Every structure is written in structure tokens, then in C-alpha cells.
């Protein structure tokens with residue numbers, strides 16, 4: 001049975017811990033991990049959540065969650081993946097035989113389904129916007145026009161399904177063809193272009209009359225905007241954005257080389273991810289205020305505001321095409337890592353070959369995701385717990401499963417796996433002199449990370 005991964009593999013070099021699936025270089029690790037982290041979470045979700053949760057105050061809460069929880073879980077996952085050599089289920093079975101910790105991996109597969117269910121739809125909107133920006137139909141500074149363009153798109157059930165399935169077919173085909181190397185290389189070259197474009201849009205946005213209000217909103221905190229729900233949303237966002245709490249980073253960790261410095265890698269990825277989000281915020285908020293949009297408009301923020309910004313700049317139509325193409329590419333990098341979690345489950349747990357695993361994953365997602373795709377049309381009135389399928393998938397993954405997964409993982413690392421193992425794993429068998437960093441990580445993941453997650457949960461349930 002073929003057990004390869006879509007990621008970049010070469011036969012192990014000397015010094016690596018096993019033969020087979022590995023990233024080729026430290027840079028490869030960085031770009032693949034960053035490719036998973038940077039996606040719609042940065043360009044679509046971060047701005048709209050910041051917008052609807054009070055701006056700067058939310059940003060601060062988000063930063064705290066990222067520092068005390070997000071990075072720590074990322075380090076923990078990558079460490080366990082490399083030590084346990086397999087996806088989350090296989091690795092945890094190996095590291096804790098006979099115990100139920102592998103359930104973290106099982107919950108992760110469910111999270112991957114839930115996230116992909118709505119993520120593939122949003123990616124579909126981005127694909128549609130590439131076409132729309134080429135044809136110029138959304139190039140208008142009139143909020144009314146861009147709003148109508150978006151609402152009529154999402155209210156069309158056939159288009160919604162079609163777009164989602166195209167996205168799934170494209171992502172599945174990339175995995176099937178095994179050209180992830182190509183994708184990785186493309187992402188590596190295009191990521192700087194995405195950054196450059198974000199900077200350009202940011203400058204345009206900042207130089208619009210009335211831009212200051214947007215900057216104030218993003219950077220001057222008004223703490224009265226914070227509620228218990230804000231904490232859960234910010235915590236969920238930091239899990240979502242860093243791709244942690246569901247086994248994705250653990251699976252990637254299993255492809256890491258023995259000499260990869262995990263704490264440094266995780267910190268770099270987190271900082272880069274944060275930078276992309278802030279750039280997106282700077283590109284969007286000044287324009288939101290300048291054009292009289294509302295920052296709290298929710299998931300549609302990107303799709304109604306960005307076109308208006310482009311419409312007001314010279315050569316805006318070309319930049320808009322580029323912007324949505326690059327957003328699509330960023331989303332594909334993230335989706336490949338999400339699919340990887342499900343594919344390795346079929347492949348490593350159920351023993352199916354890789355091709356069949358990919359086909360089953362894409363087909364399963366097409367069915368599961370269609371409920372989210374139809375959430376603004378046919379199924380708009382079908383609600384569970386007061387939420388449409390789109391919102392339910394989103395809420396369950398980011399606000400329930402991923403934080404719970406993170407809690408389990410932190411407890412496992414800090415209280416079960418323990419200091420000697422952690423020290424050995426993070427110092428690369430004593431070859432790195434990073435005792436202090438390890439001590440800080442150990443203290444945080446054992447006490448602070450789990451405590452913060454529990455407090456946020458209790459607080460949300462009004463038990464605190």
C-alpha cells in the first residue's frame with residue numbers, strides 16, 4: 001500500500017529520524033506550515049471578526065490568545081507529530097499506547113470536515129470574484145452595487161453548489177496529481193506578491209479621505225466592546241488562523257526533519273501570519289470607514305468592501321483580479337492541509353490507498369459541505385441551535401472542537417508526556433541549547449494554556 005503524502009517528500013537524509021515522508025528543507029517546512037496558516041482566515045475572517053467585535057480591543061484579546069495558547073499548541077502539535085511519526089491518531093496511539101488520547105485526532109478529522117464544509121464555499125466566492133473582477137461587474141464605488149452583487153451570488157443555490165464543487169475538484173485534483181511540490185513552489189513565489197499587493201491596497205486605503213477613522217478603529221481600543229463571547233471568538237480565531245487544535249500541525253510535524261528547531265519555526269510562522277492579518281486589516285478598515293460601509297457587516301465584508309476600494313484606484317480592475325487570484329491561492333494552500341488531515345485518516349487508519357482516500361474525501365466533503373453552500377438560499381430557514389449550517393459548522397469547529405482539542409493536547413503534553421520527553425524533543429536530542437525556551441513553553445502549556453481555555457469556556461457558559 002502506498003503511504004505517501006501530498007507534501008514534499010524526499011528519501012530521508014542522514015540525520016533524519018526515519019526513511020520516507022519528509023519535507024526537503026527547513027525552508028520547505030516553513031513555507032508549507034505558513035501555507036497552511038495563511039488563508040481565508042487572514043484575509044476574510046480576521047477582518048470581519050475584528051470588525052464585528054469592536055476593533056482594537058478584540059485585536060488585543062486575540063494577541064493574548066495567540067501568545068498564551070495558539071503558539072504553544074502549535075509547538076506541542078509539531079513536537080508530538082515528529083516524535084510520534086504519523087497523523088494525530090497514529091502518533092498519539094504510539095506515544096500513549098492503550099490510552100484514549102488518540103481521540104484528539106478523531107475530533108480533528110471531524111473539525112476538518114466542519115471547516116472544509118464552509119471554507120470551500122467561501123473559497124468558491126473568491127473564485128467567482130476572480131471572474132467577476134475580470135468582467136468588471138463588481139467594479140463600483142457604490143456600496144449598493146457591490147452589496148447587491150454579493151447577495152445575489154450567495155442567494156443562488158445552483159451557483160453556490162457549483163462553486164463549492166469546483167473548489168473541491170480543484171483541490172482534490174492537486175492532491176491526486178501529487179503536484180503539491182508545484183503548489184508549494186507556487187505559494188512560495190506568490191506569497192511575497194500577495195504581501196506586496198496587500199501593502200499597495202493598504203496604502204490606497206490609508207490615503208482615502210476619512211481613513212483615520214479606520215485606523216483608530218483598528219488600533220485604539222475601546223474595552224467596553226468586550227464581552228465573554230469576545231474571548232471565545234478571539235480564542236477560536238487564533239486556533240483557526242494558526243491551523244491548530246485539530247491535528248493539522250501534528251500531521252505536518254510528522255514530516256519535519258530531526259534538526260528542525262520547532263519553537264523557532266512556530267514563532268516565525270505565527271509572526272508572519274499575524275503580519276498578513278494586520279496588513280489585511282489596514283487594507284480594509286480605512287476603506288470601510290471612508291466609503292461609509294459598516295465594519296460589523298460580517299462575512300460579506302471582504303466581498304463588498306474590497307471591490308469598492310479597487311474601483312477607486314488607478315488600474316483598480318487589474319489589481320482586483322490579482323488580489324482575488326492570490327486570495328484563492330492562499331485559500332488553496334490552507335485547504336490542502338485541511339484535506340491532508342482527512343486523507344491521512346483514510347490512508348493511515350483505514351488502510352485505503354492514497355488515490356481512493358482523496359476521492360472519498362472530496363466526495364464526502366461535497367455532500368457534507370452542500371448544506372453550508374445552500375445556507376443562504378434553499379436551506380436559509382433550516383436552523384439548528386438557531387444557526388444555519390454554514391454558521392453551525394463554523395461555530396462548532398472554531399468555538400467548540402478546536403479549543404477542546406487544544407485543551408486535550410495541552411493536558412497531554414504538560415501532564416502526561418512530561419518534561420523529560422518535551423526537553424528531549426524540543427532540544428533535538430540535546431543538540432540545541434534552548435533550555436530557557438523549553439522551560440517557558442513547559443510552564444505555559446502545563447498551566448497557563450489549559451487554564452485560559454477552561455476560563456474562556458466557563459466564562460462563556462456563564463459559570464464564571
Ligand code: PHE
Pocket residue numbers: 036037038039040041042115239240241242243244246248334335337338
Ligand atoms: N489557517 C487557515 C486559514 O487561516 C485555516 C485552517 C484551519 C487550515 C485549520 C488548516 C486547519 O485560512
